[in-house]
Every structure is written in structure tokens, then in C-alpha cells.
Amino acid sequence: MKITPFRNSRRTVLFGAAVLAVTATLAGCSGQSTGSQGQYGFPEAQQDKNATITVWVDATRAPAVKAFEQANPSIKVKAVTYDGSANGSNSFKTKMGLYDRAGKGWPDVVFSSQNNDASWASQKVAGKQPFAARLDKGLIPAATLSGFATGALAPCTVEGGTYCLRNDLAQTALWYDKSLLAQFGYSVPTTWQEYQALGEKVAKEHPGYIVGSVGDTFAPEIYMWASKCQANDVTGPRSITVDTTSADCKRMASLIDTLVADKSLTTLSVFSPDFVKQYTGKVLLMPGPSWYAGALFNNPQSLNTPKGQLGVAAPLPWQGEQAVTGNVGGGTWFISSHSQNLANAAKFAEFVTTADAYQVDQAPGFPAYKSAADKWLNKQQSSGYYATDLSALTQAAGQIWTGWGYPSFSQEAVWAKTMTPLLTAGKPLADNLDAWGTAISDQAKVNGYTVK
Incomplete structure (x- = not known):
């Protein structure tokens, strides 16, 4: 070849x-x-x-x-x-x-x-x-x-x-370090509200440890998609609905803002050398796609999480709702x-x-x-690497929310240009969701979509 x-x-x-x-x-x-x-x-x-x-x-x-x-x-x-x-x-x-x-x-x-x-x-x-x-x-x-x-x-x-x-x-689920959770006396969260509360607790009790990352261009596919934020709902070959200021969008933006301010949610890309240097051995939780297992955790060039520590849980729901998830x-x-x-x-x-x-x-x-x-x-399960079974990935595969579509333009590029600079500058996402929506709508129109 x-x-x-x-x-x-x-x-x-x-x-x-x-x-x-x-x-x-x-x-x-x-x-x-x-x-x-x-x-x-x-x-x-x-x-x-x-x-x-x-x-x-x-x-x-x-x-x-x-x-x-x-x-x-x-x-x-x-x-x-x-x-x-x-x-x-x-x-x-x-x-x-x-x-x-x-x-x-x-x-x-x-x-x-x-x-x-x-x-x-x-x-x-x-x-x-x-x-x-x-x-x-x-x-x-x-x-x-x-x-x-x-x-x-x-x-x-x-x-x-x-x-x-x-x-x-590339369905997203909740990856976690079972050994660290046991060491700190924490339980795996079962809702997004519990996830936020644990992130706030980690920031106070174990500063330097994290519960996730929003530093990559695909961050909205992990977080906003899983909150049923209708930012990217393709309803026809050339029609799209963009609503970034709904309650579903605002609740996840608020969660992100809170944990970024607490520094338990990092704004570093998981593929950056600084991320690996700063957070190897310090990732308590990590919402992310199925391929995180090999790309991040079981990778000598990345976090290199030891055998028997990495577990995975099903996608988190908001309290009182059915869980949905995104795809990266x-x-x-x-x-x-x-x-x-x-x-x-x-x-x-x-x-x-x-x-x-x-x-x-x-x-x-x-x-x-x-x-x-x-x-x-x-x-994967017979390898003995994982601390839990991987049934959560099968469950997540059937929970991808259909209200996030696949238009001809890149949502990742829009997020990178519009929202990533705000995150790195420490500015709240919740106050700028309308700017994100405008950027998506403008890009959609350039690509010939009718925007609702």
C-alpha cells in the first residue's frame, strides 16, 4: 500500500x-x-x-x-x-x-x-x-x-x-474513573442536576480534578444536543429550525457556565498537550462519545488510564425526563x-x-x-480493561435525539468561531445564546436554507 x-x-x-x-x-x-x-x-x-x-x-x-x-x-x-x-x-x-x-x-x-x-x-x-x-x-x-x-x-x-x-x-455516554469516585466517596450521577452538583462539590473538595471538557469544537454535540437544544433541526432538504434561546438550551448553558467558572469543567481541548499534562489521573467524569475509550483513556499518548479503572454509564437525563444523547x-x-x-x-x-x-x-x-x-x-469487554460492562454504549446508541440534524454546513465551525472564544475568555454562554443562533442562521442562509 x-x-x-x-x-x-x-x-x-x-x-x-x-x-x-x-x-x-x-x-x-x-x-x-x-x-x-x-x-x-x-x-x-x-x-x-x-x-x-x-x-x-x-x-x-x-x-x-x-x-x-x-x-x-x-x-x-x-x-x-x-x-x-x-x-x-x-x-x-x-x-x-x-x-x-x-x-x-x-x-x-x-x-x-x-x-x-x-x-x-x-x-x-x-x-x-x-x-x-x-x-x-x-x-x-x-x-x-x-x-x-x-x-x-x-x-x-x-x-x-x-x-x-x-x-x-459515536453516541455519547458518561465515562468515569471508578477508582477515583470510590477514593473520594462519590457516586455516579444519574441526572444532569446531580452531575452539576457533583462538579461543584469536586471544585471545592478536590480542586484540579475535572468532570468534563468543553474545549473542543464538538462540545455542543456532547452537551447542547443532549439537552434537546433545537439549534440544528433540519426539517427538509433546504429548511432548518434554529432556536438557541429555549429553556432546553439555557439550562445546559447555565450548567456549563457554572462548572467552567468553578474550573471543574475545562476549556482545554482533550487533544491538546496541555490537557494531557494537566489532567492525566485527574479526570473524574467525562461525558463524551464512544470513541473516547480508545482515543483518550486507553491511549498511551493521551490519558493512559490504568486497567480496571474506566467505567461507563448511560446518558444522563434531566430530572423528570427521558434521557437523550448526542453524537460526535x-x-x-x-x-x-x-x-x-x-x-x-x-x-x-x-x-x-x-x-x-x-x-x-x-x-x-x-x-x-x-x-x-x-x-x-x-x-472490548473480554479485554479486562474496563471496570464495568459496556452495555451503556448499546443503550446510548438507541437514545440519540433526532432533533439535531445534518445540514450541509459544519456546526462545529460555527461553534468554534462564535462560542469557543467566549468560553476561553470566561464569558458566560447563557448570555450569548442569541449570538450563536444568529451565526447558525446566517450560515444556513448562505448555504441556501430557509430558516425558521
Whole structure:
């Protein structure tokens, strides 16, 4: 496998002239559509079953390419690493727009860490053929599509069509250090109100320890989404409801403001060196996605939490309500409608989302494919690393609130520009929710949405 790097950091986006020079040589550069409607419901390029397929992945998904090559040694693959559109960089959309204008250069398969890309990749832009191949017209077998968890393909579904495959679920739950809780004499909170009270108590009794982080661009997907804040409710292909000043939004903003002021909720990114230096061994609680287990806790380069300490609890409800939760990424795989080797591109996408050789044996996150998820959970639990069973993750997978949608623009980018500076400056979120709503509405209108 030859891997051509665009960048390896999740957080730094460096696309320049060198990238343009490299990507101009990608397979599929002559994959211009023939103009005729193909068997899968879109115009197909001239097909060549022996053509190399070019696959874009982020650094975390590079092992998926290697696993595919080992299982399919006769298929030629060229892997190119890029940032995966992390943190709303929009690199996937930007690069495909360049190839649309050039009429060549599209990769065959693309991984994106974002869940909103189907909203633009499935649509014509300036009359150009959509990048994403429709998958539910026979390109991917119906039996495979039906094997994904309920709701897993929602980010991939646009006006009844399926345009991508979900890599993993990134449902949020409550991670905690069982040993620290016992040492301090605390219990796992069962509501958001108890969570706030414990955070305030920790700030007084054990300063320097934390109960979470709001320092990343995906913070609203952990906290505001779990409070049923209707900041991002996509109600149609080009319609969205934005209400950031509701009581549901205000209660979570108030919780965040209180604990940030107490310093039991940090504003450092969990991926920053300062976070690791300051909070290794001092994370008491951490609301966050399923992939936090491997990315943060069981990671020698991060918190490196010892075996037998990490537990996980179900998503927290507000007192008197049913619990709902958010979702942080999870990632999606797209097949290019311009591919000259749709057969092998489809085989690759199906393999990396469903095959045990990757999803069970190597993938760091909770698989979106049901049979793989069951095996993945069993493998994780049998490792002996966790202090509790992982049934809370299965429970959380069925509690993702549907009132937070997947528009064509990045909510993470809006939050980063509007709210993160307020958090780092110590200014209250509760007093600036209207500014957040205005920023979302403005971005939505730029992208052609009717805003309610």
C-alpha cells in the first residue's frame, strides 16, 4: 500500500500547492461521466475493473486500507491521507469542488469524519454531477444496508436515497474513573442536576480534578444536543429550525457556565498537550462519545488510564425526563459517482464498514454495522480493561435525539468561531445564546436554507 499524506494531525489543516500537485495525479483523473444513465441511477464513467482505486482516509482509518488489501490482494489500492474534514475544515467539499471545475481528479472512495457531507455530496452544484454515488439502487446490496443499526444511515439519507455508509456510531455516554469516585466517596450521577452538583462539590473538595471538557469544537454535540437544544433541526432538504434561546438550551448553558467558572469543567481541548499534562489521573467524569475509550483513556499518548479503572454509564437525563444523547462524528464512507471502478470501490466501502477484519479486529470505535458492533463489544469487554460492562454504549446508541440534524454546513465551525472564544475568555454562554443562533442562521442562509 502506498500512502500519500495530505496531513496527519487531526486538528491542523494544511492544504497548499503541494497538495494540489499530488492530488492532480489521483486515480480517476479521466473519470468524466459518459453522460448516460447507468444501472445504479447515475451517469457512469467508462468502467475498468482492473483500474486502481484511490481512497482518501484520515490517519486513524489508514489501517482499514491495509486490512482490505490483505483480504483482497488482487485489487490495486492507492491510499491518500488527509484531515478527514475534521473540526469542520470542509476540505472534502472544497477539494471535490476543484475537481468538478477541472472535470477530473476525483478519488474513488472518501472517508469523512463529518456526518453532514451527504447533504451536499448528493446534490448537483452548478449543474455538475453529484460527487456521491447513490448506493441503494444496487451498488451496495440491500441486505448489507439493512444490517446497519437503526438510524445509523440517517446522515447518509437524502430525500429517500442512501449516499454513504456509516463507519461507526459515536453516541455519547458518561465515562468515569471508578477508582477515583470510590477514593473520594462519590457516586455516579444519574441526572444532569446531580452531575452539576457533583462538579461543584469536586471544585471545592478536590480542586484540579475535572468532570468534563468543553474545549473542543464538538462540545455542543456532547452537551447542547443532549439537552434537546433545537439549534440544528433540519426539517427538509433546504429548511432548518434554529432556536438557541429555549429553556432546553439555557439550562445546559447555565450548567456549563457554572462548572467552567468553578474550573471543574475545562476549556482545554482533550487533544491538546496541555490537557494531557494537566489532567492525566485527574479526570473524574467525562461525558463524551464512544470513541473516547480508545482515543483518550486507553491511549498511551493521551490519558493512559490504568486497567480496571474506566467505567461507563448511560446518558444522563434531566430530572423528570427521558434521557437523550448526542453524537460526535462517527464518520462516513462515500463512493464517487465518477469512479472508473465502481465494483471495487463498492467492495472496499462494504468491507471497511462491515468486515470483522477491520470493524471488529482493528476499529477504535463502536461499529455502525450491527453484527460487527456485537462482536466489537464482546472483544472490548473480554479485554479486562474496563471496570464495568459496556452495555451503556448499546443503550446510548438507541437514545440519540433526532432533533439535531445534518445540514450541509459544519456546526462545529460555527461553534468554534462564535462560542469557543467566549468560553476561553470566561464569558458566560447563557448570555450569548442569541449570538450563536444568529451565526447558525446566517450560515444556513448562505448555504441556501430557509430558516425558521
